Amino acid sequence: MAAEPSTARRDEGENPLAEGLERLPVHPTTLTIFGATGDLSQRKLLPALYNLAHEGALPERFNLIGVSRGESSDEEFRSTAREAIQRHSRRDADPKVLDALLAHVRYARGSFDDPAVYEQLERATAELDTEAGIVFNRVYYLSTSPAFFSVIVSQLGEHGLDSHDGAEVRVVIEKPIGTNLQEARDLNAAVLDVLEEDQVFRIDHYLGKETVQNVLAFRFANGLFEPIWNRNYIDSVQITAAEEIGIGTRAGYYDSSGALRDLVQNHMLQLLCLLCMEPPVNFSADEVRDEKAKVLHAIHPPEPDDVNDMALRAQYAAGVSSGEAAKGYREEDDVPDDSQTETYAALRLEVDNWRWAGVPLYLRTGKRLARKVTEIAVTLKPVPHLAFARDGGSVGVQPNQIILTVQPNEGASISLGAKIPGTRMKIRPVNMEFLYGTAFMSQSPEAYERLIMDAMRGDATLFTRDDEVEAQWRIIDPILSAWAGDRGDVIQYEAGTQGPEEAARLLLHDHRWRAI
Amino acid sequence: MEGDLSTATAGGVWSARDTTPSEIESALRDLLKERNAASDDFVPGRVLNLVVVADREWRGEIQNRLDRVGRYHASRTILCAVEPRRQTIDARASITAEGGGTEGAVAVGQEDVVLDLGPRHLERLATIVDPLVVTDLATLVWSPHGHPDAVDSLLPIAQIVLIDSINEPDPAAAISRARQLAERAYIVDLAWLRSTPWRERVASTFDPPQWRSELGKVSAVTARHRPDSAVAGLLFLGWLCRRLQWGPASMLSQGGVRLGTAHARRQDVRLRLEPDESMSAPGLAGITVETASGMSISLERGEGGLTARRRDRRGNEWEWTVMGASRGEAGILGEGIRQALLRDRSYGPALDAAATMVS
Numbered sequence: 001m002a003a004e005p006s007t008a009r010r011d012e013g014e015n016p017l018a019e020g021l022e023r024l025p026v027h028p029t030t031l032t033i034f035g036a037t038g039d040l041s042q043r044k045l046l047p048a049l050y051n052l053a054h055e056g057a058l059p060e061r062f063n064l065i066g067v068s069r070g071e072s073s074d075e076e077f078r079s080t081a082r083e084a085i086q087r088h089s090r091r092d093a094d095p096k097v098l099d100a101l102l103a104h105v106r107y108a109r110g111s112f113d114d115p116a117v118y119e120q121l122e123r124a125t126a127e128l129d130t131e132a133g134i135v136f137n138r139v140y141y142l143s144t145s146p147a148f149f150s151v152i153v154s155q156l157g158e159h160g161l162d163s164h165d166g167a168e169v170r171v172v173i174e175k176p177i178g179t180n181l182q183e184a185r186d187l188n189a190a191v192l193d194v195l196e197e198d199q200v201f202r203i204d205h206y207l208g209k210e211t212v213q214n215v216l217a218f219r220f221a222n223g224l225f226e227p228i229w230n231r232n233y234i235d236s237v238q239i240t241a242a243e244e245i246g247i248g249t250r251a252g253y254y255d256s257s258g259a260l261r262d263l264v265q266n267h268m269l270q271l272l273c274l275l276c277m278e279p280p281v282n283f284s285a286d287e288v289r290d291e292k293a294k295v296l297h298a299i300h301p302p303e304p305d306d307v308n309d310m311a312l313r314a315q316y317a318a319g320v321s322s323g324e325a326a327k328g329y330r331e332e333d334d335v336p337d338d339s340q341t342e343t344y345a346a347l348r349l350e351v352d353n354w355r356w357a358g359v360p361l362y363l364r365t366g367k368r369l370a371r372k373v374t375e376i377a378v379t380l381k382p383v384p385h386l387a388f389a390r391d392g393g394s395v396g397v398q399p400n401q402i403i404l405t406v407q408p409n410e411g412a413s414i415s416l417g418a419k420i421p422g423t424r425m426k427i428r429p430v431n432m433e434f435l436y437g438t439a440f441m442s443q444s445p446e447a448y449e450r451l452i453m454d455a456m457r458g459d460a461t462l463f464t465r466d467d468e469v470e471a472q473w474r475i476i477d478p479i480l481s482a483w484a485g486d487r488g489d490v491i492q493y494e495a496g497t498q499g500p501e502e503a504a505r506l507l508l509h510d511h512r513w514r515a516i
Numbered sequence: 517m518e519g520d521l522s523t524a525t526a527g528g529v530w531s532a533r534d535t536t537p538s539e540i541e542s543a544l545r546d547l548l549k550e551r552n553a554a555s556d557d558f559v560p561g562r563v564l565n566l567v568v569v570a571d572r573e574w575r576g577e578i579q580n581r582l583d584r585v586g587r588y589h590a591s592r593t594i595l596c597a598v599e600p601r602r603q604t605i606d607a608r609a610s611i612t613a614e615g616g617g618t619e620g621a622v623a624v625g626q627e628d629v630v631l632d633l634g635p636r637h638l639e640r641l642a643t644i645v646d647p648l649v650v651t652d653l654a655t656l657v658w659s660p661h662g663h664p665d666a667v668d669s670l671l672p673i674a675q676i677v678l679i680d681s682i683n684e685p686d687p688a689a690a691i692s693r694a695r696q697l698a699e700r701a702y703i704v705d706l707a708w709l710r711s712t713p714w715r716e717r718v719a720s721t722f723d724p725p726q727w728r729s730e731l732g733k734v735s736a737v738t739a740r741h742r743p744d745s746a747v748a749g750l751l752f753l754g755w756l757c758r759r760l761q762w763g764p765a766s767m768l769s770q771g772g773v774r775l776g777t778a779h780a781r782r783q784d785v786r787l788r789l790e791p792d793e794s795m796s797a798p799g800l801a802g803i804t805v806e807t808a809s810g811m812s813i814s815l816e817r818g819e820g821g822l823t824a825r826r827r828d829r830r831g832n833e834w835e836w837t838v839m840g841a842s843r844g845e846a847g848i849l850g851e852g853i854r855q856a857l858l859r860d861r862s863y864g865p866a867l868d869a870a871a872t873m874v875s
Contacts, residue, residue: 056840100820
């Protein structure tokens with residue numbers, strides 16, 4: 001039986017049955033995971049697929065193919081996948097759903113540069129089409145070392161797997177997209193030599209988090225914020241991504257990456273984009289990404305001589321974290337004794353456009369800081385005249401702050417000045433808080449669940465476009481170059497603290513870093 | 517209240533006999549203050565008020581059902597347990613919290629009030645419950661054991677009514693009551709929610725463009741249902757009629773099977789509602805859609821999801837599993853509570869079409 005050709009493009013009018021459904025239909029899909037037995041696949045991707053299956057959210061017809069270098073058979077891979085799902089799923093696995101998910105899973109073994117792997121894939125996908133009597137869309141998920149991204153895409157192209165009659169073919173690429181601007185350009189060029197940009201889904205899993213998406217909801221669904229969201233009212237912005245943990249067992253990756261590449265170049269600049277972008281005409285992928293790209297283009301990459309003035313790096317030294325003695329970075333397993341890799345990075349950036357000119361945007365991230373928090377703090381300018389006596393007992397009349405917390409207590413708060421109860425007019429700051437958990441009483445879905453579905457659906461809104469990635473590197477590259485040429489020893493900060501005191505030198509005016 | 521044996525607070529639970537709404541409201545405020553003072557990480561949930569009216573003898577069963585709804589639950593629940601001949605109101609209020617305990621974590625509080633009251637209170641139930649709901653939050657009313665007078669009384673303070681149309685033995689009466697309530701509040705009907713996976717799957721099946729054109733050729737639809745769940749089938753058929761712009765006609769009953777037609781642009785569509793005695797869970801048991809070109813799609817409950825079968829005009833057949841875990845009745849109720857905060861614009865038109873089919 002030949003498979004009936006299909007196209008996922010909506011060229012025959014909208015499906016009248018889809019209107020009003022909370023979950024829109026997704027075209028039948030065969031998902032191939034490269035690196036299927038790797039850590040990301042085991043911890044995130046396979047559990048995410050299970051949870052989507054549990055909720056009935058996967059396409060009504062769905063096939064999974066694992067590709068990996070490990071010796072394995074279909075049956076062994078099924079067993080590995082089952083174990084990973086049972087161990088890492090956010091909910092207990094229903095055995096019947098798990099059986100249904102894994103029943104037809106296939107496995108292709110081999111090195112990613114081995115043409116035989118792609119021949120196996122070609123056969124397997126064709127067989128799945130024939131067995132079902134339809135043509136499945138193809139999604140290739142590259143959950144491998146970045147070194148293999150261009151190899152795999154090139155092989156897909158050489159074997160004609162980059163397109164298929166009657167089907168959409170999409171490729172999902174994990175970060176990092178290069179380790180500097182040139183590598184990112186080379187990788188993008190290699191990928192786009194084979195694929196069209198609308199086939200490429202570059203994952204930044206931060207964008208899949210509900211609270212990150214909520215930054216847009218806060219800004220553009222509330223008349224309260226947008227009128228003041230500009231240089232006339234905003235004094236400064238601080239974006240913080242702090243962790244209380246060290247590098248754990250990731251020394252191999254982390255020591256060659258560092259905080260700037262690991263978090264600032266991608267996640268934190270994306271947060272900055274969402275915070276600073278203009279309202280898009282609509283929430284289609286390109287409209288949103290056009291606006292984000294404009295923000296990145298409005299940030300001037302620093303000149304080499306300016307780097308020291310606007311960026312700071314540091315490394316954690318031994319200290320006490322969460323009540324326990326914590327090793328310094330250089331004492332961690334597999335980290336060289338003379339490592340200069342930063343575990344803390346802080347930057348001061350400016351978005352040179354009409355809305356943001358002159359507003360300093362401070363970004364900082366670090367490991368082994370006082371606690372885990374990812375937040376955006378927007379500090380408004382002070383009121384022009386304070387009618388209340390400064391020395392009359394007021395406990396610091398402070399400019400209002402709007403805090404958007406991404407994790408762990410997802411939500412938003414606004415600090416306000418309020419009168420202290422009593423007979424005198426004394427003011428102190430109070431917080432008006434919104435906590436996601438208290439307002440929805442539900443847990444947010446895992447970012448990967450959302451992003452996998454979006455990739456299968458072909459919605460790239462929450463994925464990073466090639467020009468965004470390159471614009472991000474354009475900002476970060478000069479800092480990396482300057483740091484690479486710096487012969488001084490990297491600043492040390494005690495584990496479990498607020499980070500290096502030297503970070504204060506990045507701050508303008510009388511600004512202070514918010515307590516972590 | 518000190519020394520008054522009719523009122524007591526112990527272990528974060530307040531209770532009182534022969535009490536009043538203002539005393540209960542005051543007790544809730546005190547409990548909240550106590551919890552806030554006891555731990556910095558406590559934050560009261562502020563999502564939804566749920567007012568449940570239930571028979572006193574089934575109070576425990578209702579509480580168990582609410583305990584099992586999982587992720588989605590109201591932040592303040594007021595359970596009105598109706599006891600025959602009771603003249604006074606007894607009340608119990610408590611606050612429980614989930615989470616917290618670690619640095620930076622938040623313990624989200626859930627408030628529960630149980631009122632024991634009598635039939636005489638039902639006509640004026642809104643005046644009793646109004647002081648107890650959190651202002652500015654949406655209020656959902658659920659009355660699983662009937663008590664329509666209580667529901668009617670609560671409509672001025674409620675924005676949403678949760679019903680389960682399969683609880684009414686006569687489908688026509690169930691649909692009529694749902695339409696009546698829909699004029700005054702937003703309705704979440706569990707009978708409708710039970711059909712959601714089926715609607716999603718049928719929509720998915722016809723989503724590929726080469727099959728979408730088959731929607732114009734549908735010649736027959738059969739919905740199989742548990743014998744008491746004809747309303748779920750009627751709502752499903754009503755949804756298809758409205759979405760595909762078919763004009764349904766009144767259905768006739770023959771030996772328990774309901775038969776009817778709907779007028780489509782190209783041809784009449786045969787509609788069939790068939791009870792399935794083997795079904796244990798409420799709701800739909802299966803769907804079959806046939807087209808004039810000889811294609812048919814059927815969905816049946818199966819292991820790990822729905823078993824789908826497609827047959828083409830040449831007689832070729834394919835079978836596969838559409839994955840999804842059974843939500844169970846607790847999950848359906850949880851989904852009903854979640855839906856209270858959303859707006860599904862498909863239900864009303866489907867209900868209207870179903871009304872035509874049972875007229």
